[in-house]
Amino acid sequence: MAMVAGPVPLLSVDQVDIALAKLTTDADRIAGALVALESHPGYQFLSGTRRSGRTATEFDRTKADIALLYQRFDAYRAVVAQATEIRARRTRPGTAELTELSALLRGPSIELATEEIPLQQRNLTGPATVTNRMTLAQLVAAMDTSFQRATEIVVAADEVWTAFVGKADSLDGALDDARELAASLGLGEVRDPLFLALDDIGTGLADLRARAFADPLALYQGELGQGAPALGDLDALAAKLAAVRADEDRLAAVRVDVDNRIARARTAIDDLVALVADAQQARATVLDKIAGPAIGDVPSEADGLRARLAGLSDAVARQRWAAVSDELNALATATDAAAARVRDVLDAANALLDRRAELRGRLDAYKVKAARSRLAEDADVAGSYQQAHDLLWTVPCDLRAATRALNRYQQAIAAKGSAG
Numbered sequence: 001m002a003m004v005a006g007p008v009p010l011l012s013v014d015q016v017d018i019a020l021a022k023l024t025t026d027a028d029r030i031a032g033a034l035v036a037l038e039s040h041p042g043y044q045f046l047s048g049t050r051r052s053g054r055t056a057t058e059f060d061r062t063k064a065d066i067a068l069l070y071q072r073f074d075a076y077r078a079v080v081a082q083a084t085e086i087r088a089r090r091t092r093p094g095t096a097e098l099t100e101l102s103a104l105l106r107g108p109s110i111e112l113a114t115e116e117i118p119l120q121q122r123n124l125t126g127p128a129t130v131t132n133r134m135t136l137a138q139l140v141a142a143m144d145t146s147f148q149r150a151t152e153i154v155v156a157a158d159e160v161w162t163a164f165v166g167k168a169d170s171l172d173g174a175l176d177d178a179r180e181l182a183a184s185l186g187l188g189e190v191r192d193p194l195f196l197a198l199d200d201i202g203t204g205l206a207d208l209r210a211r212a213f214a215d216p217l218a219l220y221q222g223e224l225g226q227g228a229p230a231l232g233d234l235d236a237l238a239a240k241l242a243a244v245r246a247d248e249d250r251l252a253a254v255r256v257d258v259d260n261r262i263a264r265a266r267t268a269i270d271d272l273v274a275l276v277a278d279a280q281q282a283r284a285t286v287l288d289k290i291a292g293p294a295i296g297d298v299p300s301e302a303d304g305l306r307a308r309l310a311g312l313s314d315a316v317a318r319q320r321w322a323a324v325s326d327e328l329n330a331l332a333t334a335t336d337a338a339a340a341r342v343r344d345v346l347d348a349a350n351a352l353l354d355r356r357a358e359l360r361g362r363l364d365a366y367k368v369k370a371a372r373s374r375l376a377e378d379a380d381v382a383g384s385y386q387q388a389h390d391l392l393w394t395v396p397c398d399l400r401a402a403t404r405a406l407n408r409y410q411q412a413i414a415a416k417g418s419a420g
Contacts, residue, residue: 042158053215108133152225160216186319282349291396384409
């Protein structure tokens with residue numbers, strides 16, 4: 001700003017002393033603030049890195065602001081020193097000294113820079129240059145603006161880097177653990193997708209760390225001084241790692257329990273073999289005892305299942321835990337399905353034998369009823385009984401014919417009983 005015309009109000013001696021005391025105290029505070037700014041971890045970090053992007057732009061402005069702060073602070077101290085020297089001349093300064101002191105302390109005593117006036121703004125008798133000046137109060141206000149702006153950049157960069165390092169270091173540790181587990185599971189040897197995912201996460205983390213180191217303000221969201229670190233990319237990597245680790249843990253659980261699972265699979269196949277034997281015996285009995293039974297062959301799949309189980313040894317030796325787990329699950333499903341098919345034959349055989357036993361039991365019950373009704377000696381009733389009995393105790397038994405004969409026996413008892 002240009003020199004302001006007009007006289008500056010004259011200060012009293014006490015006002016001069018109070019102003020000088022405050023300016024001296026403020027000078028110490030300004031010096032301390034500048035030292036604190038340059039000692040701040042964020043400033044030290046930015047000064048020691050090869051910056052890029054938004055951070056490079058903002059920190060270049062910060063360095064310019066700090067240089068200007070020191071330049072203006074020198075001007076500030078020069079005026080204060082000049083005023084202090086004038087005040088020290090006399091115990092009770094006169095009007096001349098007070099006028100000079102008032103101009104220094106309250107007037108535009110700070111010369112900023114001399115600038116050339118653009119040609120189009122000049123006139124024939126006017127100056128070719130203009131000197132911009134400001135008061136001490138205006139200088140401090142301008143310095144405070146520059147200081148706050150520089151502080152916002154330094155603090156924002158430090159907030160981002162501090163938050164990033166905390167999360168990134170934790171993620172690095174978790175990644176190391178996941179890689180160690182992957183190695184123990186043999187995932188690297190077979191280039192398992194989980195192993196490749198860990199490589200991708202490691203590459204992504206290294207790239208993000210380099211970005212955060214060179215341009216931390218690129219990871220700051222919002223106005224400087226009002227926003228916050230934006231670490232969504234880092235959080236996404238952490239979520240991806242958590243998913244990979246969960247899959248690794250499942251594979252580790254397979255490895256720990258593989259012997260038990262193989263033993264359970266072997267037992268299930270042994271149980272299937274026993275079930276097949278029971279079904280074959282029951283079917284043989286039906287074929288012997290029942291005429292023309294509607295019963296299929298007993299499926300025998302145990303040998304194929306045993307072969308599949310034996311084939312797992314190679315995958316176990318190569319630590320192909322995902323393949324081992326998938327095959328064990330498939331084996332369990334196949335064994336259950338095979339057992340269900342065998343059970344269908346066994347149930348069908350037992351149902352036929354149970355049907356014969358049921359018909360025999362009903363024949364005995366009707367015989368008792370006939371005796372109670374004094375019909376046992378009746379020729380028609382006795383003949384019906386004998387026919388049903390012969391069919392039910394003939395081997396092989398024709399269940400359909402026996403059922404019809406039993407029904408005739410029942411009807412004969414009913415008819416004779418109602419006639420009597």
